[in-house]
Amino acid sequence: MNELEEEIIKKINYNKLTSNGFQKENNKYYLTKYILNNKFKIVITITNNSLMGKIYDLSTEEEYTNYLVKELNGKFVESIREEYQLVLEDIKNKCCEIKYFKSNQANRISDLINDLYHDKPSFLWQDEPHGVFRNKENKKWYALIMEVTKDKITMGKELVNIINLKLPPEKILELLEKEGYYQAYHMNKKYWLTIILDDTIKDEEIISLIKISYNLINN
Numbered sequence: 096m097n098e099l100e101e102e103i104i105k106k107i108n109y110n111k112l113t114s115n116g117f118q119k120e121n122n123k124y125y126l127t128k129y130i131l132n133n134k135f136k137i138v139i140t141i142t143n144n145s146l147m148g149k150i151y152d153l154s155t156e157e158e159y160t161n162y163l164v165k166e167l168n169g170k171f172v173e174s175i176r177e178e179y180q181l182v183l184e185d186i187k188n189k190c191c192e193i194k195y196f197k198s199n200q201a202n203r204i205s206d207l208i209n210d211l212y213h214d215k216p217s218f219l220w221q222d223e224p225h226g227v228f229r230n231k232e233n234k235k236w237y238a239l240i241m242e243v244t245k246d247k248i249t250m251g252k253e254l255v256n257i258i259n260l261k262l263p264p265e266k267i268l269e270l271l272e273k274e275g276y277y278q279a280y281h282m283n284k285k286y287w288l289t290i291i292l293d294d295t296i297k298d299e300e301i302i303s304l305i306k307i308s309y310n311l312i313n314n
Contacts (some may be wrong), residue, residue, distance in 0.1 A: 099183045100146045106191035108206055109199070112141065115189045126186070130178040135159060137182050139147065143199065148179060168187070193227055200241050200292040201256035207302055208238065216240060235312040237261060238305055240292070248277050250293060256292040258301065260308040 096104070109124070117124040117139075126139040134154065140147045151255050152159045162175040192201045195216050208228055209215055216226025228238040239259040245251030261280050263268070267288045270276040275295040279287035288304075290296055 096146060099180065099187065100148065103187050103191055104141075104144060104146050106187075106194055107141065107146075108190055109141075109203060110206055110210075111190040111192075115186070120122045126182075128182050130182075131174065135175065135178075137179055139182065139186065146265055148183070150179065170232070180300060187287070196240055196256050196292075197226065197242055197254060198256040198292050200294050200298065201258070203298055204258065204292065204301055204305075205240065207298065208305060211302070211306075226291065230309070230312055233312070237308040237312045239282070243280065245291070247280055250290060258290050258292055259287050261286055261311050262288050262302050262304065263311070266307070 096107065100130045112124045113119055117126045119125075122142065124141040126141075127157050128137045128139075129135070130137060134152070136151050136153060138149050138151065140149075150162065152160045153313075159175065161172050162179065164172075191207065195205055205216055205226065212228075212230075214228050214231065216228055218226055224242040227236055228240075229236045237260070241257050241259070242254055243257060244262070245253050247257045248255075248257060257280060259279055264285050267285070270288060271278065275290060275302075277289040277291070278284045280289045282289075290301060291305075292301075
């Protein structure tokens with residue numbers, strides 16, 4: 096990947112892709128743009144942590160690759176490169192945001208919280224990548240996304256993002272019987288629950304629990 100492609104993948108907001116022209120099929124996102132009077136088309140494919148761009152000559156239906164050869168600097172090939180860069184810049188401007196956290200799911204959840212409550216994470220500890228989400232009025236916490244080694248929660252040594260949520264004690268006991276839910280790390284285990292943000296639990300289910308947590312701290 097070139098520098099711009101790498102920057103896009105680091106900052107991509109997957110929730111914005113379909114509203115900006117991408118089609119989703121089997122966890123892949125596709126964007127098609129026609130250039131140079133519809134004589135060529137650019138196809139951008141985005142998957143988890145990967146962006147692939149291809150250009151096709153529609154007169155031959157074959158992939159055009161000359162723009163990838165640095166030694167070729169003619170006017171035509173430069174125009175192809177420029178068109179490709181413009182498509183990438185458009186994706187960057189429309190679909191990328193600051194990524195606060197290590198995992199894609201943590202960033203998606205952060206964006207969904209902002210969509211719901213217009214709250215962005217507050218980083219209260221210097222040089223620690225732990226983001227607090229709290230009610231603007233009463234300042235109470237309803238979610239905390241942390242970066243810890245996995246062995247703090249379960250087996251494993253890799254760094255992971257987790258989210259702590261405040262829930263009714265009976266709900267916590269119910270969820271602890273299911274895969275993907277753990278006793279709260281660094282919080283009161285009676286009232287808080289931990290989820291590892293590795294896509295074991297779907298975004299929709301986590302958001303439904305965030306809504307419960309948010310309502311609890313407002314009661």
